[in-house]
Amino acid sequence: MTGALIQMEAAKRILQTDQVSAENLLQNAIGISKEAIEQIRHTLKNMKPALQQLGIQRLKTLVEAFGGHSGLVTTVVHGGDLELITPLHWKIIHENVTEALTNTAKYANATTVHVEVRVLGKMIKVVVNDNGRGKDKIVKGLGLVGMEERTASVGGTIIADGTKGFSVTTLIPLTENS
16 A cells, blocks of 8 residues: 555656656556455455354353353353354344343252254254253243244244253244345
């Protein structure tokens, strides 16, 4: 870019006396500028983390922070092609995991909570499972109903199971254009 600037300054000085040389200098400066802009774009693209990394990193940070303030031991695992998870899907995943973690802290009397995100063929599966007391009969409160509504908005479903601790599974179908 510095070279382009120097050539533009030179072109400006000789514009009145030697238009042909000034045009050549300007054309060269344009070429240098275009190449520099492409290099900058390439560098920025390589520096920017992939969207799916932002999603999983943000989720890990959320779960770790929850563990820190709740005293629960937390784990997060993931698998499959996370690039297929859209920003809308990540939003639903984050909100559902947050709600499930809140319920664990309030009701489960658990010591550990495990979060798993998997992309399986045409489906995203997210499981939040704790080792708490569980519940034979699940009564849907506002939290679980909210999770169901969020997930249904993208054609997904929620499965709650209280037989071994408590687990909430979010199943989201992948769309054709994902």
